Amino acid sequence: MSEDAYASIREEVAKLCAEFPGEYWRAKDRDRAYPGEFVDALTKAGYLAALIPEEYGGVGLPLSGAAAILEEIQRQGCNGGACHAQMYIMGTLLRHGSELQKQTYLPKIASGELRLQAFGVTEPTSGTDTLSLKTVARREGDRYIINGQKIWTSRAEHSDLMLLLARTTPQDQVAKRTDGLSTILVDMRAAKQGGMTIRPIETMMNHSTTEVFFDNVEVPVENLIGVEGQGFRYILSGMNAERALIAAECIGDAKWFIDKASAYAKERVLFGRPIGQNQGVQFPIARAYAQMKAAELMVHDALRKYEAGENAGAEANMAKMLAAEASWAAGEACIQTHGGFGFAAEYDIERKFRETRLYQVAPISTNMILSYVAEHVLGLPRSY
Numbered sequence: 001m002s003e004d005a006y007a008s009i010r011e012e013v014a015k016l017c018a019e020f021p022g023e024y025w026r027a028k029d030r031d032r033a034y035p036g037e038f039v040d041a042l043t044k045a046g047y048l049a050a051l052i053p054e055e056y057g058g059v060g061l062p063l064s065g066a067a068a069i070l071e072e073i074q075r076q077g078c079n080g081g082a083c084h085a086q087m088y089i090m091g092t093l094l095r096h097g098s099e100l101q102k103q104t105y106l107p108k109i110a111s112g113e114l115r116l117q118a119f120g121v122t123e124p125t126s127g128t129d130t131l132s133l134k135t136v137a138r139r140e141g142d143r144y145i146i147n148g149q150k151i152w153t154s155r156a157e158h159s160d161l162m163l164l165l166a167r168t169t170p171q172d173q174v175a176k177r178t179d180g181l182s183t184i185l186v187d188m189r190a191a192k193q194g195g196m197t198i199r200p201i202e203t204m205m206n207h208s209t210t211e212v213f214f215d216n217v218e219v220p221v222e223n224l225i226g227v228e229g230q231g232f233r234y235i236l237s238g239m240n241a242e243r244a245l246i247a248a249e250c251i252g253d254a255k256w257f258i259d260k261a262s263a264y265a266k267e268r269v270l271f272g273r274p275i276g277q278n279q280g281v282q283f284p285i286a287r288a289y290a291q292m293k294a295a296e297l298m299v300h301d302a303l304r305k306y307e308a309g310e311n312a313g314a315e316a317n318m319a320k321m322l323a324a325e326a327s328w329a330a331g332e333a334c335i336q337t338h339g340g341f342g343f344a345a346e347y348d349i350e351r352k353f354r355e356t357r358l359y360q361v362a363p364i365s366t367n368m369i370l371s372y373v374a375e376h377v378l379g380l381p382r383s384y
């Protein structure tokens with residue numbers, strides 16, 4: 001993949017982002033409000049349908065095209081966290097859904113008529129230990145009856161559909177420990193009238209994340225995606241795409257911080273010279289740049305392997321970890337270069353700093369990635 005294969009898409013995305021400057025994001029951040037206008041503009045321009053095949057009304061780009069879009073959004077100072085999941089959640093439906101499900105939902109998701117922004121996997125008691133999740137979907141005739149609780153279900157208040165992972169066979173009755181979980185498409189508009197409650201969680205950045213409670217919520221069995229009991233595998237197969245895309249976002253953040261820090265270091269004059277003339281100011285920015293470039297290569301490697309149909313597990317995980325660390329290092333350098341002004345909201349640095357920190361924890365935390373590399377790449381003994 002050549003580095004500027006998506007140069008014209010990046011240019012168009014940058015133009016769209018210019019309509020949503022720092023003031024827009026600061027106001028949303030201050031009010032903890034959803035950037036609906038930005039999401040609508042991205043939807044209208046077709047960017048959130050980047051990965052939906054043309055036959056279902058999308059753009060049909062490969063994963064690297066979606067990565068270029070998300071990287072550019074972050075690089076321009078905007079926040080793709082408001083809608084990035086719409087790009088990849090539908091992958092489960094696309095790969096494992098029936099033809100009828102694809103025809104029913106994908107064109108409407110592509111046009112923006114239906115929003116598939118909510119991904120209900122994490123639960124308060126089981127956390128990263130997904131196989132221990134407790135939300136149950138019990139089959140009764142032609143319905144599933146869902147009971148349980150999800151946490152950190154981002155954008156639930158701004159989504160029409162949720163991709164839910166729930167237990168359909170008790171853990172002590174499955175042949176393999178990865179069996180017994182199922183993916184179900186929940187129509188949240190109906191569910192809110194029938195036992196689903198959404199409670200927003202206040203967080204350090206504006207991310208519209210929530211807790212979702214299911215109290216005997218009924219969902220028709222035709223909303224099951226793929227085969228009952230195989231849901232964990234379906235979710236896992238989408239995770240490499242998700243990690244590569246989040247990694248691309250972190251690269252965009254790192255570039256934004258580095259550009260901002262370099263520009264300020266050149267223009268801020270103290271003791272009769274630009275602060276950027278001091279190596280103590282230059283070096284952290286240069287180091288962050290080197291770190292970002294190395295992580296970017298890993299992101300490209302993950303995208304290349306994914307698009308070649310190879311197992312990109314190690315590369316996607318390492319790309320996510322390295323890119324999240326690179327964006328954090330760039331954020332550090334940017335704040336330090338700006339001195340006190342780095343803390344002033346109007347510079348947008350402290351906002352981006354808070355936003356980019358998330359990606360060392362979500363969608364998967366650093367320890368879990370290191371554990372994957374230790375076990376699956378280096379052959380070290382399994383620790384959990």
Ligand SMILES: Cc1cc2nc3c(=O)[nH]c(=O)nc-3n(C[C@H](O)[C@H](O)[C@H](O)COP(=O)(O)OP(=O)(O)OC[C@H]3O[C@@H](n4cnc5c(N)ncnc54)[C@H](O)[C@@H]3O)c2cc1C
Nearest residue numbers: 119120121122127128152153154361362363364365367384
């Ligand atoms: C703002 C935000 C948005 C999110 N959005 C979504 C969403 O839309 N949908 C969704 O399903 N989830 C979402 N998440 C959840 C996110 O994926 C999890 O927070 C993340 O995977 C970590 O899980 P946890 O918070 O339960 O931490 P825990 O699993 O409780 O882990 C806590 C800490 O212990 C470490 N740890 C745990 N076990 C081990 C071990 N065996 N060895 C070493 N270290 C270990 C972890 O690495 C972590 O640092 C979101 C989270 C946040 C904060």
